[in-house]
Amino acid sequence: MPHFIMEYSANLEGRVDMTGLCRHIRQTMMDTDAFETGAVRVRAIRCDHYAIADELPENGFIDMSLRMGAGRPEELRKEVGEAIFEAAGTYLAALFETPHFALSLEIREISPALSWKKNAMHPRLRAKEAK
Amino acid sequence: MPHFIMEYSANLEGRVDMTGLCRHIRQTMMDTDAFETGAVRVRAIRCDHYAIADELPENGFIDMSLRMGAGRPEELRKEVGEAIFEAAGTYLAALFETPHFALSLEIREISPALSWKKNAMHPRLRAKEAK
């Protein structure tokens, strides 16, 4: 935790630096102070087949989901979501200049009772951050 | 919203026109009158690695998820799900002629309090539809 997943239409490949977007969102998440460095996993999945809105070939989308540990105040979750959505929108401003793009974000909580994790990065990063 | 996501085993590539299936489902969703044109995003994600049932190489699956805005009556969600599941099953009838295929659909709601969206297609399509 937390997991940040983007699904995007394959026609954005080459028009958007998706690794750059992943990095920008990772940094935005860190800047909220809500997450531990070693826990953040941002990724993007390309969808090669799709049908969007009125099916113009230039129609594209990025759909973002954040799954984070349960128990944080709803206010914090909203702040995190707003910060990320704004950062992504700014990064993708060029796409919004044409009437062919849609961006979305949903936050969901991960139940602690039915989740498991093992993270070999935490000891390395916690030692580093304690210095 | 709404988001329609299919995950499918890579061995269906070449046997199913996945873009055609995306289009067929998009049209079915529009025919339910439950969704606005500019909001519909149907896509499919290929899974290159898998282990299905008794692991016969011809075993395949398509697993479909619809995420839609919360607050619609459950009856409407059921009608939408039934319409889509029937349309997908008809489209995929050839696969059901052998005992190696499984199809599934789940509908989930998107919480309005923890979701964000920005859609540049809406103004274009709303203007068009108002004509």
Place this chain on the structure above:
Amino acid sequence: MPHFIMEYSANLEGRVDMTGLCRHIRQTMMDTDAFETGAVRVRAIRCDHYAIADELPENGFIDMSLRMGAGRPEELRKEVGEAIFEAAGTYLAALFETPHFALSLEIREISPALSWKKNAMHPRLRAKEAK
């Protein structure tokens, strides 16, 4: 049902036998006696773009989700989750020897009221298992 989905960073390709991991998890699921053979669908999705923790190029992750039918006792869901998480961790032991890998698992339930399924494998496998 049940659906088992893994998302993994593309830098693990070649270092992990992902099909082998799918098979290992499928077998672990069968060994719990909680699932019917024809229903199990394990798959993995590669994420080509990502930003993980402190962004070292060797940082990698596998994030696992199990969606299973609602109504089972929570105790059973926990047992299933623990068995799978342990099996996956053992399979991936080599990755945990360096401080660059994170593994996670979440179990979610599928609502019976808003899900549909059609499985052509069940009759074949049920007939076989009844022999």
